[in-house]
Amino acid sequence: MTGFCHSDMTTLDGPGRTMKRSGTGLIPLIALDGPTPLYRQLYGWFQHAIVEGRLRPGQRVPSTRALARELKISRIPVLTAYQQLHAEGYLESFTGAGTCVAASIPEEALKTASRAARRPPRKIAARLSSGVDAVLALPPDPKQPGAAFRVSLPALDHFPNDIWSSLLTRHARHPAPRHLAYGDPMGDIGFRETIADYLSMARAVRCDASQIMVVAGSQHGLQIAARALLNKDDAVWMEEPGYPGAHRAFAIAGARAVPVPVDADGLDVEAGLARAPHARAAYVTPSHQYPMGMTLSAARRMQLLSWAARHDGWIIEDDYDSEYRYAGHPIAAVQGLSAEDRVIYAGTFSKVLFPALRVGYLVIPKSLIAGFSAARDAIDLFPATLFQLALADFVREGHFARHVRRMRMLYMERRALLISALGEIGQVEIVSAEAGMHLVALLPRGADDRAISERAAAAGLSVQPLSLCCLEKPKRPGLILGYGGTDARRITAGMRRLSALL
Template sequence: MTLPTPTLIIEIDRQQPLPIYLQICERFRTAIASGHLRPGDRVPALRGLAMQLSTARGTVELAYSILVDEGYLQMRGAAGTFVSPTLPASVMRSPRGQGPQDRQAQPGDEGTGPLNSPDASRGGQPAPRQLAIAVAMSGEPRPLQPGLPALDAFPSKVWDRLVAQRARSGGRAMLAYPDPAGYRPLREHIATYLGLSRGVTCVPEQVFITGGYRATLELVLRSLARPNDRMWFEDPGYLLARGFLVETGVQLVPVPVDGEGIDIERGTRLDPEARFALVTPSHQSPLGHTLSLARRIALLDWAEKASAWIIEDDYDSEFRYAGRPLPALKSLDRRDRVIYCGTFSKVMFPGLRLAYAVVPERAVERVARVAHSMNAGSPTLLQAAAADFIRHGHFARHLKRMRALYAERRMLIVHALEQAFGERLIVDLPPGGIQFAVQLPEGPDGPADDVAVAARARELGLAVLPLSIWYANGRAPRTPRGLVIGFANIADAGEAGRLARTLRACLDG
């Protein structure tokens, strides 16, 4: 029996700056949310919709592929394309109430001021493994270092010229104290970029420039957290964030991660009244999974009911090798609960020390006050050069080149690892990112000691990290053992082979 295709009228506006394929995506999401399209309904064929919209078939195909990746649609070959039958019920409902700008503050929306003073920190001296992490992820770049972009491929001459032009301009703004909220033109470019590439609708006033991800977390927590607040934290989760958060006095609640990302049901059982959740939905750190649509909706629903804040760390989502980058979790936020965090460390270079946060409108005034009290703005010269880098199109061209380059380089190291390790290494590549985790299978003598393997690799100049230490209980018998490997700076197949063989030698001691 052939299922009928519901009558679906899609209109696009060619005068809008939003690309047509993203307009198509938005129209389908709206139709599903309003109930016009229901789970199991067939959607128009690619060719038919392309003819209806007088656009290229490839444009419609790109929109459909994004909706499939997000979980809204399913492609069933010759049978056609259908609305996913497993969509959560909360997707098929119109947003209630007014938009974020019309919402009034709710209890618990703001903190009572800055976090505890340093005297209240429970961090003390860093543990030995945290010291090793700091060595591996900072200082002189080393082979296989996770999170490090391709420094050899950055357009340094272009960047140097832009910085020099700004320095020669002699503007007093370049010499004065920077605006604590950030250089206005850069905030405008970021707002535009996020709207076009990540589906995040925001105004420049919501964008705050910081001196790196740690500074972003500090700004957010000083603005919105209270002493001893509890926070869901992915398990495994980003190492450096965990160390900093422990120092601030935030009580971390480790929530397990599986193939669909952070387990919202487990988080609700562990601590339904936590005030924060820190997540990496586009490319889970370190496992690389994408948070499923059902869990995205469940996470947003939990935050609304608990009056909690979601901190979305979108650290390297620009680099996706199967289809286009997925829209951010923030793009689904209808209740103004998500704080979106981005960085230039992965898309440009980490020495720039520029990151940013997009805060909900209800929190703008509070965050602005704290930003001014911290008075820790990034150098205006570098912010202005970054704005020029975006404005002149260098940023978009650089991202396009890096996607192609990274796709090649990651396969170089994957093939080299498979040849060097054989069955003694499990490689499960994620769809994106500039690093990935591999697992060391259990041997006859029990689980491999990935900490020892990484230590031996460090002695030989490699910067891989043990996977187990990303877990809250890293030495538990059932904790996965493996390595987190960066691949962006591998020059060729010869280098990949040499690095893989060196790493293989570390496994045997």
């Protein structure tokens, strides 16, 4: 390299303080100590001196030999530090002219960096997307994993871990190369066939495997549906009260949630028509409304399907826990009634097996498959393969059906115990469908369910306030009590604590 370095050191800030003259030029006074390797200390000293303006662009630095001699250390750490500073563009060398601070570092940049280095760090008001702002404006989900009455938690200690681990090992030990490679955005075809068979039989869903997309839980499914179907500010009917996770899924996608009240027959379609007839989608939990528990009546189902057909709307059916019904016949899915194929059906293994599995599925109308698949490819490519293979065997070999049967008995007992304990407390009105893994206890009008929930949390109880499920002013305060993952002993002890709080 040809060029030159400035040898005039009078421009140095306080040269007397940082440098002393030696036979070959100015030698910095570098205090080397501590356990940090010598080359790192040297590198750090030069880098700071350049950034803070104590060494200027074009200024000569001592030779490695001179610096090593002056510091009374071996030349190797000095060479290593200089190499690094060269590589990062802080130093440059010219044949016959020695080594200098790179002239190409703009002085203005250095001044700014040096001013910034002296200032205490400034708090930056981060600008986030409008979707995130919308989610942050919603009340946060008070997650209390493990606490008694936690909603949506199954009986984790009853899961057949031995069977599950042997199925995982079966597929992990000698995987086919294609199972280790990139996969289909819709999921593994064998698993999708298994899901399609199960849904046709157990839920009266009309589908084949080409319509099934394997997702990471139904929350992910809602997100993919929102991304694929909705534009910013598109209106979506939301059940009021409704599932807060759905509020968040649609808020982050930029949609405008339109609260539509539910009554004893489920979503009030007439009210939806009055509030936003041209909504793009309706989010519903027809088999077991979340959180109130009623079933969407046959008349309302027909009204909803007719709205979707007339207004080019889509129904997003969240069938999150319909495996657990303790009386009467299973409720068929709305999807199976839709002659126009206007329903996106979402299901999950979180409630039946365990939530950390993060496996669920969407059933997609045929006209939307290509669009949903492209959206999925853009979001996260495809679902992890190993759990799909193991889960397909879990279902095909009968372990799934057996586990559901056992859990149904267990949850029935827990539900009965909770209802009787609540009855003893008095003061609350129980709203309980004979289904699912939770029930709602309505509190006297005027009670503050959020304050009660906070006090309960301090006592180790996870009781969700009903008002958290509302986008508008709640009609009635209440508490949502999960019983699936709370055993008899904790139900009894927890109810005693809750009674004292109330």
